[in-house]
Amino acid sequence: MGRKGMKSFLKGVHKQHGSDDEAPAPSEAPAEQPSTTSQSKPAASQQPAAAPAQPPKAAAKADDGSDEESGDEEGGAKGPETRGKLLQRHKRELTAHKKAVQKLGSKKKDEAAKLTAELEARHARELKELDEREAAAAAAAQEATAAGPSGSDVAAAAAAGAAAEQLSGIALGAGADHKKPSKAQKRREKHAQQEAEREQRIAEEQAALGPSDKALEEDRLRELLAPLRLGIREIRADGHCLYRAVEDQLSQQAGASSPHDHLALRRLAAAHIRSHADDFLPFIFDEDSEGGPQEQLEAYCAELEGTAAWGGQLELGALAQVLKRQIKVYACGMPPVTLGDEHAAAGVLQLCYLRHAFGLGEHYNSVQPLQGAGAAEAEAEAGVDAAEAGAA
Structure with a gap:
């Protein structure tokens, strides 16, 4: 066989194998292309069978979740909180x-x-x-078990069941809680x-x-304020107590919220001290500390307006001038301290000062007018004091 014969023979073999490999394609094509009538019927029959495969699980989960929520609400409405529910709420x-504490940051550790x-x-x-x-x-x-059968068997049985x-740990009407703590x-x-x-x-x-020193001091302070028909109004002990007490006094005078909160009052006091440095430098400058007078003054003002540093008489004097109010501070064992007397006609902001409050030392509270029984008791105490003074 020559070269031409061999080439023709190989071509014939390749054609035969190629036709054998591609032979099933024509037989499969009709199965993939059914008529329009036969195609519509299987689609309609197969679609419902495939669709329900996933929704029943989701629906079951949704039903379970809604049942649990409704059960909780019903249990809370019908009966007392169980130990398991209480611990979950805690x-x-x-x-x-914890999230709220993280938002407060490191500058508000005390709070x-x-x-x-x-x-x-x-x-x-x-x-x-x-x-x-x-x-x-x-x-x-x-008690119900010890009473035994009597005329109140129904009540005893109800008490025993409850x-x-x-x-x-079963909430009344809420069902049993099978989860172990x-x-x-x-x-x-x-x-x-x-x-x-x-x-x-x-x-x-x-x-x-x-009684602690704090309790004794508060009792003496109440006795001091009683003739004035005033009572102690507690202020949060967070380092801002002086400014919060002034804020409370402004709110009481305005009959609404104060125009300045405790942070704004800090900024106002710092700005006044900066603008009247000559009046405050003698009380702020320390020769033994680093920095010159102006540097120490600026550091003092920066701490005043940017931290929770405690305030005192310097800050009260600055606030009296800024707010144009007289500020009066009551304390045990000393006469009231007044600042900004030239502004007394515009109003008085009254605070009380404690040395032994909350184990932290000094603390400022606001005061408020006594009402009802407190006012009557204050008047009675004032009458007793006047009678004792007359007898003496």
Whole structure:
């Protein structure tokens, strides 16, 4: 066989193999291209079968979630909060509190610490109240059991049923809570119980020691304010107490919110000290400290308006001039201190000063007029004091 014969032979072989590989294509083509009538029927029959594959699970989840939420709402509306629900709420509140503390930043550590202490104390108090309710329910159940069959069998049975529900942690009408408390929940509950016991021991020790210096000073201050028909108005102890007390006095005079909050009052005092440096430098400049008079003055003003540094008589004097008000400060063991006497006709801002407040030292509170029984008691005390003075 020559070269031409060989080439023709190979071409014939390739054509034969190529036709064998492509042969199934014509037979499969009709299966993929059915007629319009046959195509519409399978589409209609197959679509419903494929669609329900995913929605039933999602629908079941949605139904479960809605049932749980409605159950919680019904349980909260119908009966007391169970231990499991209480601990879950405490967990949510702690999470939200941590986020709030992070937003406050490092410059407000005192405020964050106070908020944390208040939250922990409230949680401990709620757990203690829950223990007391459970103990009362157990006592009621025991009394009902000890009473035995009598004319009040129905009431005893109802009390026993309620006690059983309370002790088992079932909210009335909300269904049983089958979830066991986690280890973290047990630790938090134990910590809250220990904290409540610690606070109780502290209270007992304080009661054994007698009234604290703070309590004694507050009692003496109330006696001092009573003839003036004034009472103490508590101000938050966060380093801004002086400015918050002035803000409260401005609010009482305006009958609405103060035109200046405590931060704005800090800025006003700093601006006045800067613009009247000669009046304040003798009280601010320290020869033993670094920097010249102007540098120390600027550092003082920067701390005043940018931090929670405590204020005193210098800041009160500056505020009296800026606000054009007389400021009067009451304290135990000394006559009232007045600043800005030339502005007395425009109004008086009255504060009270304590040396032993909150274990932190000095603290400023606002005052407010006594009303009702407090005013009558103040008048009676003033009458007794006048009678004693006349007799003397």
